[in-house]
Amino acid sequence: MNILILGSGGREHALAWAVKQNPKCDRLIVAPGNAGIAAHAECATLNIESGPDVVEFAQSQSIDFVIIGPEAPLAAGVADDLRAAGFLTFGPSQAAAALEASKSFTKEVCDAANAPTAAYGHFKDKDAALAYVREQGAPIVIKADGLAAGKGVIVAMDLATAEAALDDMFGGAFGGAGAEVVIEEFMEGEEASYFVLCDGETVLPIGTAQDHKRVGDGDTGPNTGGMGAYSPAPVLTDEIAHKAIEEIVKPTMRVMAQRGMPYQGVLYVGLMIQNGQPRLVEYNVRFGDPECQVLMMRLGAQALDLLLAAANGTLDQAQVNWADDHAVTVVYAANGYPGSYEKGTEIKGLEALPEDSMNMVFHAGTKMIDGVLCAVGGRVLNVTARGATLKEAKDRAYASLDQIDWPDGFYRTDIGWRAL
Ligand code: AMP
Ligand code: GLY
Numbered sequence: 001m002n003i004l005i006l007g008s009g010g011r012e013h014a015l016a017w018a019v020k021q022n023p024k025c026d027r028l029i030v031a032p033g034n035a036g037i038a039a040h041a042e043c044a045t046l047n048i049e050s051g052p053d054v055v056e057f058a059q060s061q062s063i064d065f066v067i068i069g070p071e072a073p074l075a076a077g078v079a080d081d082l083r084a085a086g087f088l089t090f091g092p093s094q095a096a097a098a099l100e101a102s103k104s105f106t107k108e109v110c111d112a113a114n115a116p117t118a119a120y121g122h123f124k125d126k127d128a129a130l131a132y133v134r135e136q137g138a139p140i141v142i143k144a145d146g147l148a149a150g151k152g153v154i155v156a157m158d159l160a161t162a163e164a165a166l167d168d169m170f171g172g173a174f175g176g177a178g179a180e181v182v183i184e185e186f187m188e189g190e191e192a193s194y195f196v197l198c199d200g201e202t203v204l205p206i207g208t209a210q211d212h213k214r215v216g217d218g219d220t221g222p223n224t225g226g227m228g229a230y231s232p233a234p235v236l237t238d239e240i241a242h243k244a245i246e247e248i249v250k251p252t253m254r255v256m257a258q259r260g261m262p263y264q265g266v267l268y269v270g271l272m273i274q275n276g277q278p279r280l281v282e283y284n285v286r287f288g289d290p291e292c293q294v295l296m297m298r299l300g301a302q303a304l305d306l307l308l309a310a311a312n313g314t315l316d317q318a319q320v321n322w323a324d325d326h327a328v329t330v331v332y333a334a335n336g337y338p339g340s341y342e343k344g345t346e347i348k349g350l351e352a353l354p355e356d357s358m359n360m361v362f363h364a365g366t367k368m369i370d371g372v373l374c375a376v377g378g379r380v381l382n383v384t385a386r387g388a389t390l391k392e393a394k395d396r397a398y399a400s401l402d403q404i405d406w407p408d409g410f411y412r413t414d415i416g417w418r419a420l
Helices: 010-020 051-060 071-075 078-084 103-113 126-136 159-170 238-258 291-299 302-312 390-402
Strands: 002-007 027-032 065-068 088-090 120-123 140-144 153-156 181-185 190-199 203-211 214-216 220-223 228-231 264-274 277-284 326-334 359-363 366-369 372-375 379-387
Touching: 002 010, 002 051, 010 027, 010 291, 010 302, 010 359, 010 379, 051 078, 065 078, 065 302, 071 078, 078 088, 088 264, 088 302, 103 120, 103 181, 103 238, 103 277, 120 126, 126 140, 126 159, 126 181, 140 159, 153 159, 159 181, 190 238, 190 291, 190 302, 203 238, 203 291, 203 302, 228 291, 228 390, 238 264, 238 277, 264 302, 291 302, 291 326, 291 359, 291 379, 326 390, 359 390, 379 390
Parallel strands: 002 027, 002 065, 065 088
Antiparallel strands: 120 181, 140 153, 140 181, 190 203, 190 264, 203 228, 214 220, 228 326, 264 277, 326 379, 359 379, 366 372
């Protein structure tokens, strides 16, 4: 098979690494890819948010299967264009991608599905939103309705913060994404993510993970896209995971199918767990980054068979073969991230590191510049390891980190601490 993966982050590197190990994969192209992905696949320049461009490229390369990594091409309808042109494609339609692209859509679908989630209000008007916030009181959560690159959620512990967030959003701080807001009840508990594949009908769980969103050790400092992750997530016990599937995921999938927008792809189910009860925080219509890195580390080559089954509508016959293992990924980020940071700094020491089924360094923001490996993003490397226990995986990942020579980067030293 000729396979095309769209995206350029650590998530896509992990997908490429897993897919490439499967004997079904003859040729692998990742567009646009990065310096690490280039070790497993051909990288190609392509505007991945343009359906016509992607279709033309897939035709020119005789592609048999397309895997869409990030949310932006999904929200832009690239999966629809590919399927219309006859390409087997992993990823939801534009209509179904609203489960990530619109928070009010998701809340309304949860209402229809009777899925446990935070109580909410949906506003297009600032005065009405302010009145609701004052009536509900703090803590309260203010969300821009649309895609805001992970920055559109303000957890306001006091009223002044909530009011300032509304000023920002209705003032255009998030562009069109903030023209409507969802205001939610603040949920307490522990967060975990559940990843399930869906083919429009069947739901197949493929793993749990927890990430660390704050930049600093001990979960302190500003929010980021994720500084590390581990799988499995012990807080998602079998019983809670079962509840999440039966009470949240399956009813949502039924509502989506009834509305003529069956969901096909991976569903990232963000949960808040309190007193044994899971509630939905959010859906994403793609793998998490860096959660995908730990999931792929654990799934390996079978990931391709599972993604194919989701795309083909044969998930009812698919099976996940789990090893009783753990995986950890630690994000090596550029100094200054999530604020401003320098680009083009040199990274050394990766050649000496083992790359095998227990150890992988997935690249997120790297580029070869004049034969030198350089950091060109905020989150740059995902140092990932597997082990029989979480502690073993963690020790292995940190032993690799020790050997990387990149004075312009930093990482958290405590990934996995809650579970350990
Ligand atoms: P989201 O983009 O919806 O995942 O929100 C980002 C983060 O904000 C989540 O991972 C939670 O930590 C937090 N969050 C979102 N909604 C709520 C809520 N209703 N209650 C408490 N925390 C929330
Ligand atoms: N790590 C969180 C996300 O991918 O949205």
